[in-house]
């Protein structure tokens with residue numbers, strides 16, 4: 001049934017019932033990543049025959065009608081499609097923000113769509129980075145605080161204060177990487193769109209995720225800023241081997257990606 | 273961590289939410305003010321009542337009273353033992369007082385209380401309410417030369433100063449009147465002689481009659497001076513069979529009001545004065561009776577059926593407890609005088625009957641226990657006395673004040689609860705406003721409980737700030753309540769706290785720390801309760817819907 005996706009089940013020798021992100025600590029992630037990088041052609045995220053429909057006033061709109069999708073470790077996968085074709089919907093399902101009506105979502109050989117709410121929260125916090133078209137920064141927090149937010153959410157008050165200096169160092173180096181180290185104490189409304197998106201990227205990276213989901217990251221930016229954001233993501237992918245799944249409207253951008261799928265009529269076509 | 277940071281930031285960036293807390297703040301402040309003023313009034317009232325009334329009263333309604341008070345006193349001491357601090361016997365009577373003011377007789381109903389001047393002060397705060405400093409030390413029912421509350425100008429002159437002045441004036445007026453009468457007499461005598469001589473010239477049958485009349489008048493006139501003085505003395509002495517009570521005035525002795533006093537009476541200040549305002553709006557007392565004046569008091573004797581007897585007393589001091597009810601009716605006289613006048617003294621044992629025995633307990637003694645012990649000692653079925661504590665007698669009044677306080681508190685708490693709904697609405701608005709941020713937090717892996725606690729924490733913070741500010745405002749208000757009242761008076765031109773009504777010069781307040789804690793905890797609880805629903809709503813929000821929210 002999933003002929004288009006080369007799935008290797010149970011490639012990890014000791015895949016236990018406990019999801020791996022529950023035992024992996026941020027400190028040990030580096031070693032993990034090196035090991036993961038050596039495995040080529042590994043599918044990290046996988047959707048099997050997923051359907052999703054929205055109910056509105058008794059009429060049910062089927063958005064996804066049996067979608068099979070996979071993204072490989074260390075690759076940049078682009079999803080294109082017309083507006084309203086369900087790209088964001090699919091991304092939200094991959095990010096466990098929503099549940100599919102039927103079908104399964106797997107991440108690193110673990111089924112994740114049927115996890116408990118608490119486990120999905122942990123998954124999003126530890127394994128996933130998300131960026132959005134409208135940046136979605138928290139307006140009350142400064143740039144630095146926005147970047148640190150996922151780390152704060154993932155840790156108790158006590159452990160946050162214990163690891164505070166390390167977290168702040170990492171946040172500053174991320175801000176440095178996205179070129180915003182001079183604006184650490186500005187509020188989002190004092191930043192440009194490009195700067196906000198860079199902040200969002202830095203925020204997505206603070207917990208050292210395995211997968212970055214990007215929903216039209218350049219959709220709200222001019223050509224130049226869009227290009228620099230894209231360059232940033234490319235560099236990330238090349239330097240750290242970060243897996244990226246990106247929704248885009250821009251055929252140009254799509255062409256630069258390692259893999260490309262199109263959503264049409266509630267189904268996925270693989271283009272590349 | 274993010275929870276604390278976010279709710280702190282929400283508080284900092286949304287000061288407007290404090291507007292919804294202002295209602296709680298005001299409610300808290302009002303509650304503190306109202307409670308402290310009510311408590312102030314209540315405790316002042318209780319203190320005064322307790323000061324005026326002894327702890328326990330063993331009393332009888334029988335007109336003859338308790339015929340053998342010593343036996344009762346012994347029983348009481350035996351029963352209560354060490355817990356008794358003081359005991360005194362009292363005769364209480366309804367009576368009618370008559371005094372003269374500006375030539376008119378005024379009557380007033382009073383409670384005539386015969387007290388034992390040696391022991392009465394030991395059961396109540398009686399002495400400290402008297403005006404003359406010597407009487408505050410020890411009351412002796414003797415008129416003082418002067419020195420009755422010298423700071424009260426309206427009361428001066430008082431004492432012998434006043435009495436001698438009045439008597440001199442009276443004497444002067446009487447002698448003036450006498451002279452005038454003599455003059456009149458002389459004139460009319462001359463006229464009559466004139467007429468008589470005129471008539472004598474006329475042969476008439478009326479002749480005899482007119483001569484007789486002239487003779488009669490003539491017979492009186494030499495005597496007039498003496499009889500007038502007698503009359504005056506009689507007027508001053510009153511229709512008294514009670515002259516014997518004044519040892520200095522043996523029968524036949526002519527009472528000299530300018531140098532002698534009658535038996536002393538201490539009047540409640542409300543009997544002898546009115547409090548009002550002069551044209552400037554200043555509070556002024558006007559005394560129509562002063563220490564040194566004589567008053568006459570009519571009261572029933574101990575016979576059956578009782579007959580009214582009338583006695584003259586000299587006002588020796590005023591009693592000012594600032595409880596208008598007592599100040600307007602109480603009049604104290606020496607108990608022996610009352611017993612003798614009423615015929616309450618047993619001719620054999622020479623023991624005077626009393627109507628009540630008042631007992632003061634030691635401060636640590638239990639009032640209820642002592643009362644119940646005495647009730648057990650004198651069971652109502654077997655004896656004709658009743659045992660009551662001061663709380664029993666003042667129970668209805670205290671209960672009324674208590675009820676008033678309770679109702680006010682309920683009303684004010686309702687107001688705070690209404691303010692709670694305002695907070696609820698504000699919080700819902702804030703949650704709606706923050707919908708996208710909630711979605712973002714969820715996409716970053718924040719659990720629903722974490723998001724709920726952001727808003728709950730926000731509620732706690734707002735509630736604490738609100739009630740903290742409220743407590744501070746309330747305390748400042750209470751501490752400066754008299755100044756505030758003055759400012760209000762100045763602004764509105766109306767008296768906020770009328771001393772002619774309340775008898776207090778300042779508004780009494782009492783702050784119970786416990787009450788403040790309760791009120792502020794209640795306000796915080798309401799803020800928390802009001803933030804629970806919005807918090808639950810925030811926690812339940814669907815992340816995708818929240819992210820899509822514009």
Ligand SMILES: Nc1ncnc2c1ncn2[C@@H]1O[C@H](COP(=O)(O)OP(=O)(O)OP(=O)(O)O)[C@@H](O)[C@H]1O
Pocket residue numbers: 054055056061063081082083084085086087088089090
């Ligand atoms: N909550 C919802 N209730 C009803 N319909 C919805 C809801 N959310 C999405 N839809 C519908 O689902 C379809 C897919 O929406 P989705 O946001 O996934 O499209 P998209 O491909 O991301 O479009 P775009 O490129 O404009 O972002 C749309 O037709 C939309 O109207």
Ligand SMILES: [Mg+2]
Pocket residue numbers: 087088089215
């Ligand atoms: Mg979309």
